Amino acid sequence: MAVGKVLLIIPRWTAFSGNSDVFEFAEYYHTFPLGVPYLCAALKAHGIECDVLNLPLADGIDAVRIHQQLDSTTYSIVGFGGNSLIYPRLKLIVDAVRQHPSGPITVLGGIAMSSEPRFSMEALHPDYGLVGDGEITLPRLCSDLFDGKAPDFPGLWQWDKTNNLKGSPTDGSMIPDLDKIPFPDYGSCGFTQWLEHLPCNSLPALLLQDTFHKRRYYQIMGSRGCPFHCSFCFHITKYRERSMENIFAELEEAYRKYHFNSLILLDDLFCNRQERVMDFCDRLDQFARRTGEKFEWFAQGMVNRMSRELLLRMKEAGCRVVSYGFESFDCEVLRSMHKPIHPEEIAACYKLTHECGLGVSANFIFGDIAETMDSWQTTIEYWRKNCTKDIDIFPIIPLPDSEIYRHCFAIGKITDKNDYFMRQLPLSNLNNMNFTRIMTDEEHAQMLREIQRLSGQALPVAIGGGLRKNSDMPSRYSLSLHCPWCKKRILQENLELNRRTLIANRHSMRGFWGKFYCPFCSGRYLLFGGFFFLAYCRSVVIPAVLPGWLRTLGKKALRPIRSL
Numbered sequence: 001m002a003v004g005k006v007l008l009i010i011p012r013w014t015a016f017s018g019n020s021d022v023f024e025f026a027e028y029y030h031t032f033p034l035g036v037p038y039l040c041a042a043l044k045a046h047g048i049e050c051d052v053l054n055l056p057l058a059d060g061i062d063a064v065r066i067h068q069q070l071d072s073t074t075y076s077i078v079g080f081g082g083n084s085l086i087y088p089r090l091k092l093i094v095d096a097v098r099q100h101p102s103g104p105i106t107v108l109g110g111i112a113m114s115s116e117p118r119f120s121m122e123a124l125h126p127d128y129g130l131v132g133d134g135e136i137t138l139p140r141l142c143s144d145l146f147d148g149k150a151p152d153f154p155g156l157w158q159w160d161k162t163n164n165l166k167g168s169p170t171d172g173s174m175i176p177d178l179d180k181i182p183f184p185d186y187g188s189c190g191f192t193q194w195l196e197h198l199p200c201n202s203l204p205a206l207l208l209q210d211t212f213h214k215r216r217y218y219q220i221m222g223s224r225g226c227p228f229h230c231s232f233c234f235h236i237t238k239y240r241e242r243s244m245e246n247i248f249a250e251l252e253e254a255y256r257k258y259h260f261n262s263l264i265l266l267d268d269l270f271c272n273r274q275e276r277v278m279d280f281c282d283r284l285d286q287f288a289r290r291t292g293e294k295f296e297w298f299a300q301g302m303v304n305r306m307s308r309e310l311l312l313r314m315k316e317a318g319c320r321v322v323s324y325g326f327e328s329f330d331c332e333v334l335r336s337m338h339k340p341i342h343p344e345e346i347a348a349c350y351k352l353t354h355e356c357g358l359g360v361s362a363n364f365i366f367g368d369i370a371e372t373m374d375s376w377q378t379t380i381e382y383w384r385k386n387c388t389k390d391i392d393i394f395p396i397i398p399l400p401d402s403e404i405y406r407h408c409f410a411i412g413k414i415t416d417k418n419d420y421f422m423r424q425l426p427l428s429n430l431n432n433m434n435f436t437r438i439m440t441d442e443e444h445a446q447m448l449r450e451i452q453r454l455s456g457q458a459l460p461v462a463i464g465g466g467l468r469k470n471s472d473m474p475s476r477y478s479l480s481l482h483c484p485w486c487k488k489r490i491l492q493e494n495l496e497l498n499r500r501t502l503i504a505n506r507h508s509m510r511g512f513w514g515k516f517y518c519p520f521c522s523g524r525y526l527l528f529g530g531f532f533f534l535a536y537c538r539s540v541v542i543p544a545v546l547p548g549w550l551r552t553l554g555k556k557a558l559r560p561i562r563s564l
Contacts, residue, residue: 004076004146006043006050007069007104008036010189011082011089013056027056028197028496031204031264032219035081035110035134037184037191042135045182048142051075054190062089063096070100077142081110081134084400087123087421094124105145109134113157115234115401119417121157121165129157132173133224135181174238178224179246183253195258199476199496201516207264207298209321209359209390209517218260222247222280226268230325231337231403232365232396235268241276248283255291263297271301271322274310281317288318296320298361303341303349311356321359321522324349326391328364329379336370338403343382350387359522360390366451367396367444369407371436376447380454388458389485389523393451395432397425408435459515460484462525470494485523492516 013030036052043050053069055062070078078097082090090112097106108126121129130137132155144151151158155173160166175181195216198204204217225239254260271277277299288295299314300323314322328334329343353360364383366376383391398405398414400421408414413435434444462481470476470493479492515524 004048004142005073006048006077006079006142007073007075008039008043008050008052009066009078009080009093010036010052010054010056011080011086011093012062013082013086013089026059026197028194028199029202030056031207031266032186032189032191032194032217034184034219034221034266037186037189038181039079039109039134039138040188041182041185042139043142044185046139046143048139048146050188052189057190057193062092063099066093066096067100070097070102070104074102075104077107077145078104079107079109079138081108081113083111084115084421085426087112088426091124091422094126107138107141109138111234112400114236115399116417116421117157117167118165119421121159121167123418123421127159130173131155131157132170133175133181136175137173174236174240176240178240178242183250186254187257191258195260197473198494200492200494201496204262204264206515206517207321207323207361208262208296209361209522210296210519215262216258216260217262217264218251218254218258219264219266220247220250220254221266223267223269223272227272228269228340229338229403230327231369232327232399234399234401234405239269239272241272244276244279244283247280248287251287255287255293261293261295263295265297265299267300269302270299271305271310274305274307277310278313281313281319284317294318298323300324301349301353304345306349306352308352308356311353311358315357319358321361322353323361324353326350326362326364328366328368328375329382330375332372333368333370333375333379336368347382347386350391359517360387362387362390363392363394365394365396366447367432367434367436369404369435369437371447372438373443373447380450384454384458389521390517393455395448395451398433398435400425404435408433411435459524459526462490462516462527464492464527479527481527483518483521483523484525485518486521488518488520490518490520 010033012027013033036054040050040052051069051073053066055065058065080090080093090108094106094108097104105128106126107128107130108120108124109130113120113129114131117129117131128141128151130141137153137155140153141151141156152168153173154168155170157165157167198215198217200210204219205215208215223239223241225236226233227239251263284295284297295318297319298321299319303324303326306322311322324346325339326346327337327339329346331343334341334343350360350362364379366379380393383393396404398408405414413433414420432448434441436444439447462484464479464481466478466480468478470478473494475496477495477497479495481490481492482488483490516527517524
């Protein structure tokens with residue numbers, strides 16, 4: 001095989017619009033991406049040398065960092081991907097690579113490519129696109145290109161000699177035996193840096209509903225795909241499981257490297273079979289005894305497949321939070337969503353999970369095709385009476401290639417894909433169009449206003465005090481407060497508070513960086529917004545507006561915020 005080197009790029013998971021410079025800081029909020037570590041391991045297993053540029057862990061403008069990386073080494077191929085919510089980031093990457101004089105081949109993968117392959121190829125115009133399991137397709141593409149062969153295999157999209165788009169069928173691009181995939185190469189992707197810098201207001205901490213600053217998280221996926229066909233979701237429906245022996249072989253190897261004490265199980269359907277979950281709990285107990293750790297973990301369950309026996313066993317084995325897809329409390333809407341559950345099962349599962357001492361993570365989503373004024377009010381009424389403490393509410397987003405997305409095209413609600421992907425869909429500008437069959441636009445707008453009002457008022461505000469700067473890490477603070485629900489004292493010892501987070505939340509006077517969870521009762525709360533407004537003034541407004549001789553005076557004037 002000819003010699004060549006591959007660069008894999010992990011995009012930022014923050015969408016942007018307009019001037020994006022304010023977002024170009026190292027970000028430690030999200031779960032660590034699994035895709036690139038798996039691809040990195042697969043390439044190395046085939047003898048292909050590769051580097052990884054993890055943009056979320058880098059300071060500086062993304063395009064500049066990409067050019068610096070391409071300047072440092074000659075790369076034949078640059079691969080990248082992500083989901084459709086960060087389309088502007090994917091376009092930034094492909095444009096930056098194309099503008100570099102070295103001219104490497106660009107390869108696009110991920111959910112954005114798999115869900116809308118033709119549009120993604122035409123809009124972003126990479127040289128190649130891959131759908132299916134990249135651990136098969138990317139090494140094969142690289143090997144063919146390095147050997148001077150014309151690539152042609154299942155899951156490959158490319159441009160022919162006349163610049164026409166050619167797509168291969170995806171059959172054959174899926175790995176039937178997941179145990180044959182090499183374990184993800186986190187070490188080459190900046191995992192240690194991410195692990196050492198995670199704040200208590202990061203997504204992993206929110207998943208485990210805790211503020212414990214010494215947690216060391218490890219993420220693992222024991223299955224791929226989902227056998228169900230929810231109307232609002234896109235995923236590969238071919239469901240495949242790894243063996244428990246393979247899962248714990250990865251955990252054994254990872255523990256020797258990273259000494260983690262918390263697990264995030266990212267399976268879409270971890271609790272598909274009770275006997276499999278019981279086996280996992282037994283093996284985790286044995287693993288904990290061997291390592292001397294008490295592991296706590298997060299997993300995703302299914303409303304109608306949980307039992308008291310199973311939940312108690314999960315709790316005993318260290319499970320802290322179970323995530324469910326509630327979605328609606330109306331029978332007709334659940335049926336329209338193709339959710340094989342009933343409102344009575346939702347209520348019973350929610351109550352039972354709490355009775356077993358576990359936290360609940362779930363959502364109610366509004367605006368389904370079958371939504372009516374009565375149906376959304378039925379859901380809101382149940383939510384207000386029972387679960388404002390820990391359940392989120394928000395509108396449905398038509399995700400690419402979901403049934404709802406295709407419905408929006410059929411009725412003319414989405415007509416311009418480029419506008420939808422680049423402007424409406426990204427996280428910075430969620431799309432709240434009315435695609436219901438019955439509700440008028442006025443009724444739909446009323447529903448959205450009520451959801452926004454209730455979601456903002458449902459959470460109590462916690463007033464923090466005793467703010468102290470941590471000496472071991474910049475932009476990190478300790479903050480003491482009392483939970484508005486259970487009144488217990490909470491010490492947030494690793495709260496990130498910097499220019500980026502303050503800018504992102506400058507419009508919120510009521511709270512800061514969304515929700516926090518009480519580690520004792522799992523109740524959500526907001527931190528006192530006025531304090532963060534003062535911190536925003538001190539960290540952003542004063543340095544940007546006042547001349548240097550006034551900055552010191554301003555800092556002295558606002559110094560009392562440290563003792564709020």
